[in-house]
Amino acid sequence: MKNRIFLIILTLLITTIFSVNTYTYTVKSGDSLELIAYKHNIPLSLIVDYNPELAYKKYIYPGQKIKIPEEPVFIYTVKSGDNLSYIAKSMFTDLNLLIKYNHITNPEKIYVGQKLLIPYNYLGLSYNKKVTVSWPVWGELTSPYGWRIHPIYHEKRFHSGIDIALSEGLPIFSSITGKVVEVKKDKGYGIYVKIKAGKHYYIFAHMSRADVVPGIIVKKGELIGRVGSTGISTGPHVHFEVRTLDEKSVNPMIFLPGMKFAHVEIDKNYMGGE
Numbered sequence: 310m311k312n313r314i315f316l317i318i319l320t321l322l323i324t325t326i327f328s329v330n331t332y333t334y335t336v337k338s339g340d341s342l343e344l345i346a347y348k349h350n351i352p353l354s355l356i357v358d359y360n361p362e363l364a365y366k367k368y369i370y371p372g373q374k375i376k377i378p379e380e381p382v383f384i385y386t387v388k389s390g391d392n393l394s395y396i397a398k399s400m401f402t403d404l405n406l407l408i409k410y411n412h413i414t415n416p417e418k419i420y421v422g423q424k425l426l427i428p429y430n431y432l433g434l435s436y437n438k439k440v441t442v443s444w445p446v447w448g449e450l451t452s453p454y455g456w457r458i459h460p461i462y463h464e465k466r467f468h469s470g471i472d473i474a475l476s477e478g479l480p481i482f483s484s485i486t487g488k489v490v491e492v493k494k495d496k497g498y499g500i501y502v503k504i505k506a507g508k509h510y511y512i513f514a515h516m517s518r519a520d521v522v523p524g525i526i527v528k529k530g531e532l533i534g535r536v537g538s539t540g541i542s543t544g545p546h547v548h549f550e551v552r553t554l555d556e557k558s559v560n561p562m563i564f565l566p567g568m569k570f571a572h573v574e575i576d577k578n579y580m581g582g583e
């Protein structure tokens with residue numbers, strides 16, 4: 310009996326440490342997502358991350374139930390091939406903080422399916438905000454802009470952006486400060502976010518979920534979604550595209566800072582997709 314009580318207490322303790330409790334908030338008349346985020350002192354993008362169905366439209370209705378995390382914490386599920394230093398780099402956070410916050414005793418031993426928690430304030434902590442346009446993720450450049458043999462259609466097609474591969478579920482940060490003009494699900498682009506800044510649109514595609522809503526202003530380095538493989542895609546990656554206001558694509562490399570700000574290995578077997 311004593312053993313059983315001990316086990317229950319231990320299980321409770323572990324689940325409390327390694328998960329984030331949420332509570333349900335019922336939308337009141339006059340509420341907006343911005344207001345709810347402000348009232349609960351939780352970033353809007355994190356609220357949307359816990360409620361992915363909110364992403365596609367700005368408006369919410371009274372009576373609607375919204376999950377609010379008790380603490381502003383981003384949760385990432387470890388994928389096959391991940392290691393802690395890769396995860397820390399992709400989150401633009403500190404490896405030691407990640408270890409400490411998750412009570413990891415042996416950093417060499419993480420397992421697929423393990424949930425890693427990171428306080429929102431530490432997400433994107435080392436993200437490069439000094440340049441006008443930053444790399445949206447820390448990944449591997451797998452497909453450049455321009456003509457290529459399409460990885461799915463196996464014919465010559467124009468690639469209107471660049472592909473950066475990294476594990477599914479990792480955060481995508483906004484490359485620029487601007488206004489979210491579209492959050493949509495598209496056959497080719499999958500779940501994508503389109504941001505207008507100055508004379509250009511910036512598109513982040515194939516997300517597993519979008520964490521912003523149309524109409525809001527996002528700052529450079531802010532969480533806007535998670536890496537995925539939605540739409541026409543052969544594996545988890547971000548398709549990053551820059552367009553003029555008349556929807557003509559331009560080479561994103563003209564805007565991005567040097568390769569040393571990204572993981573630069575170029576994959577010879579083109580992965581990615583549209």
Ligand SMILES: [Zn+2]
Pocket residue numbers: 452468470471472547548549581582583
């Ligand atoms: Zn692409």
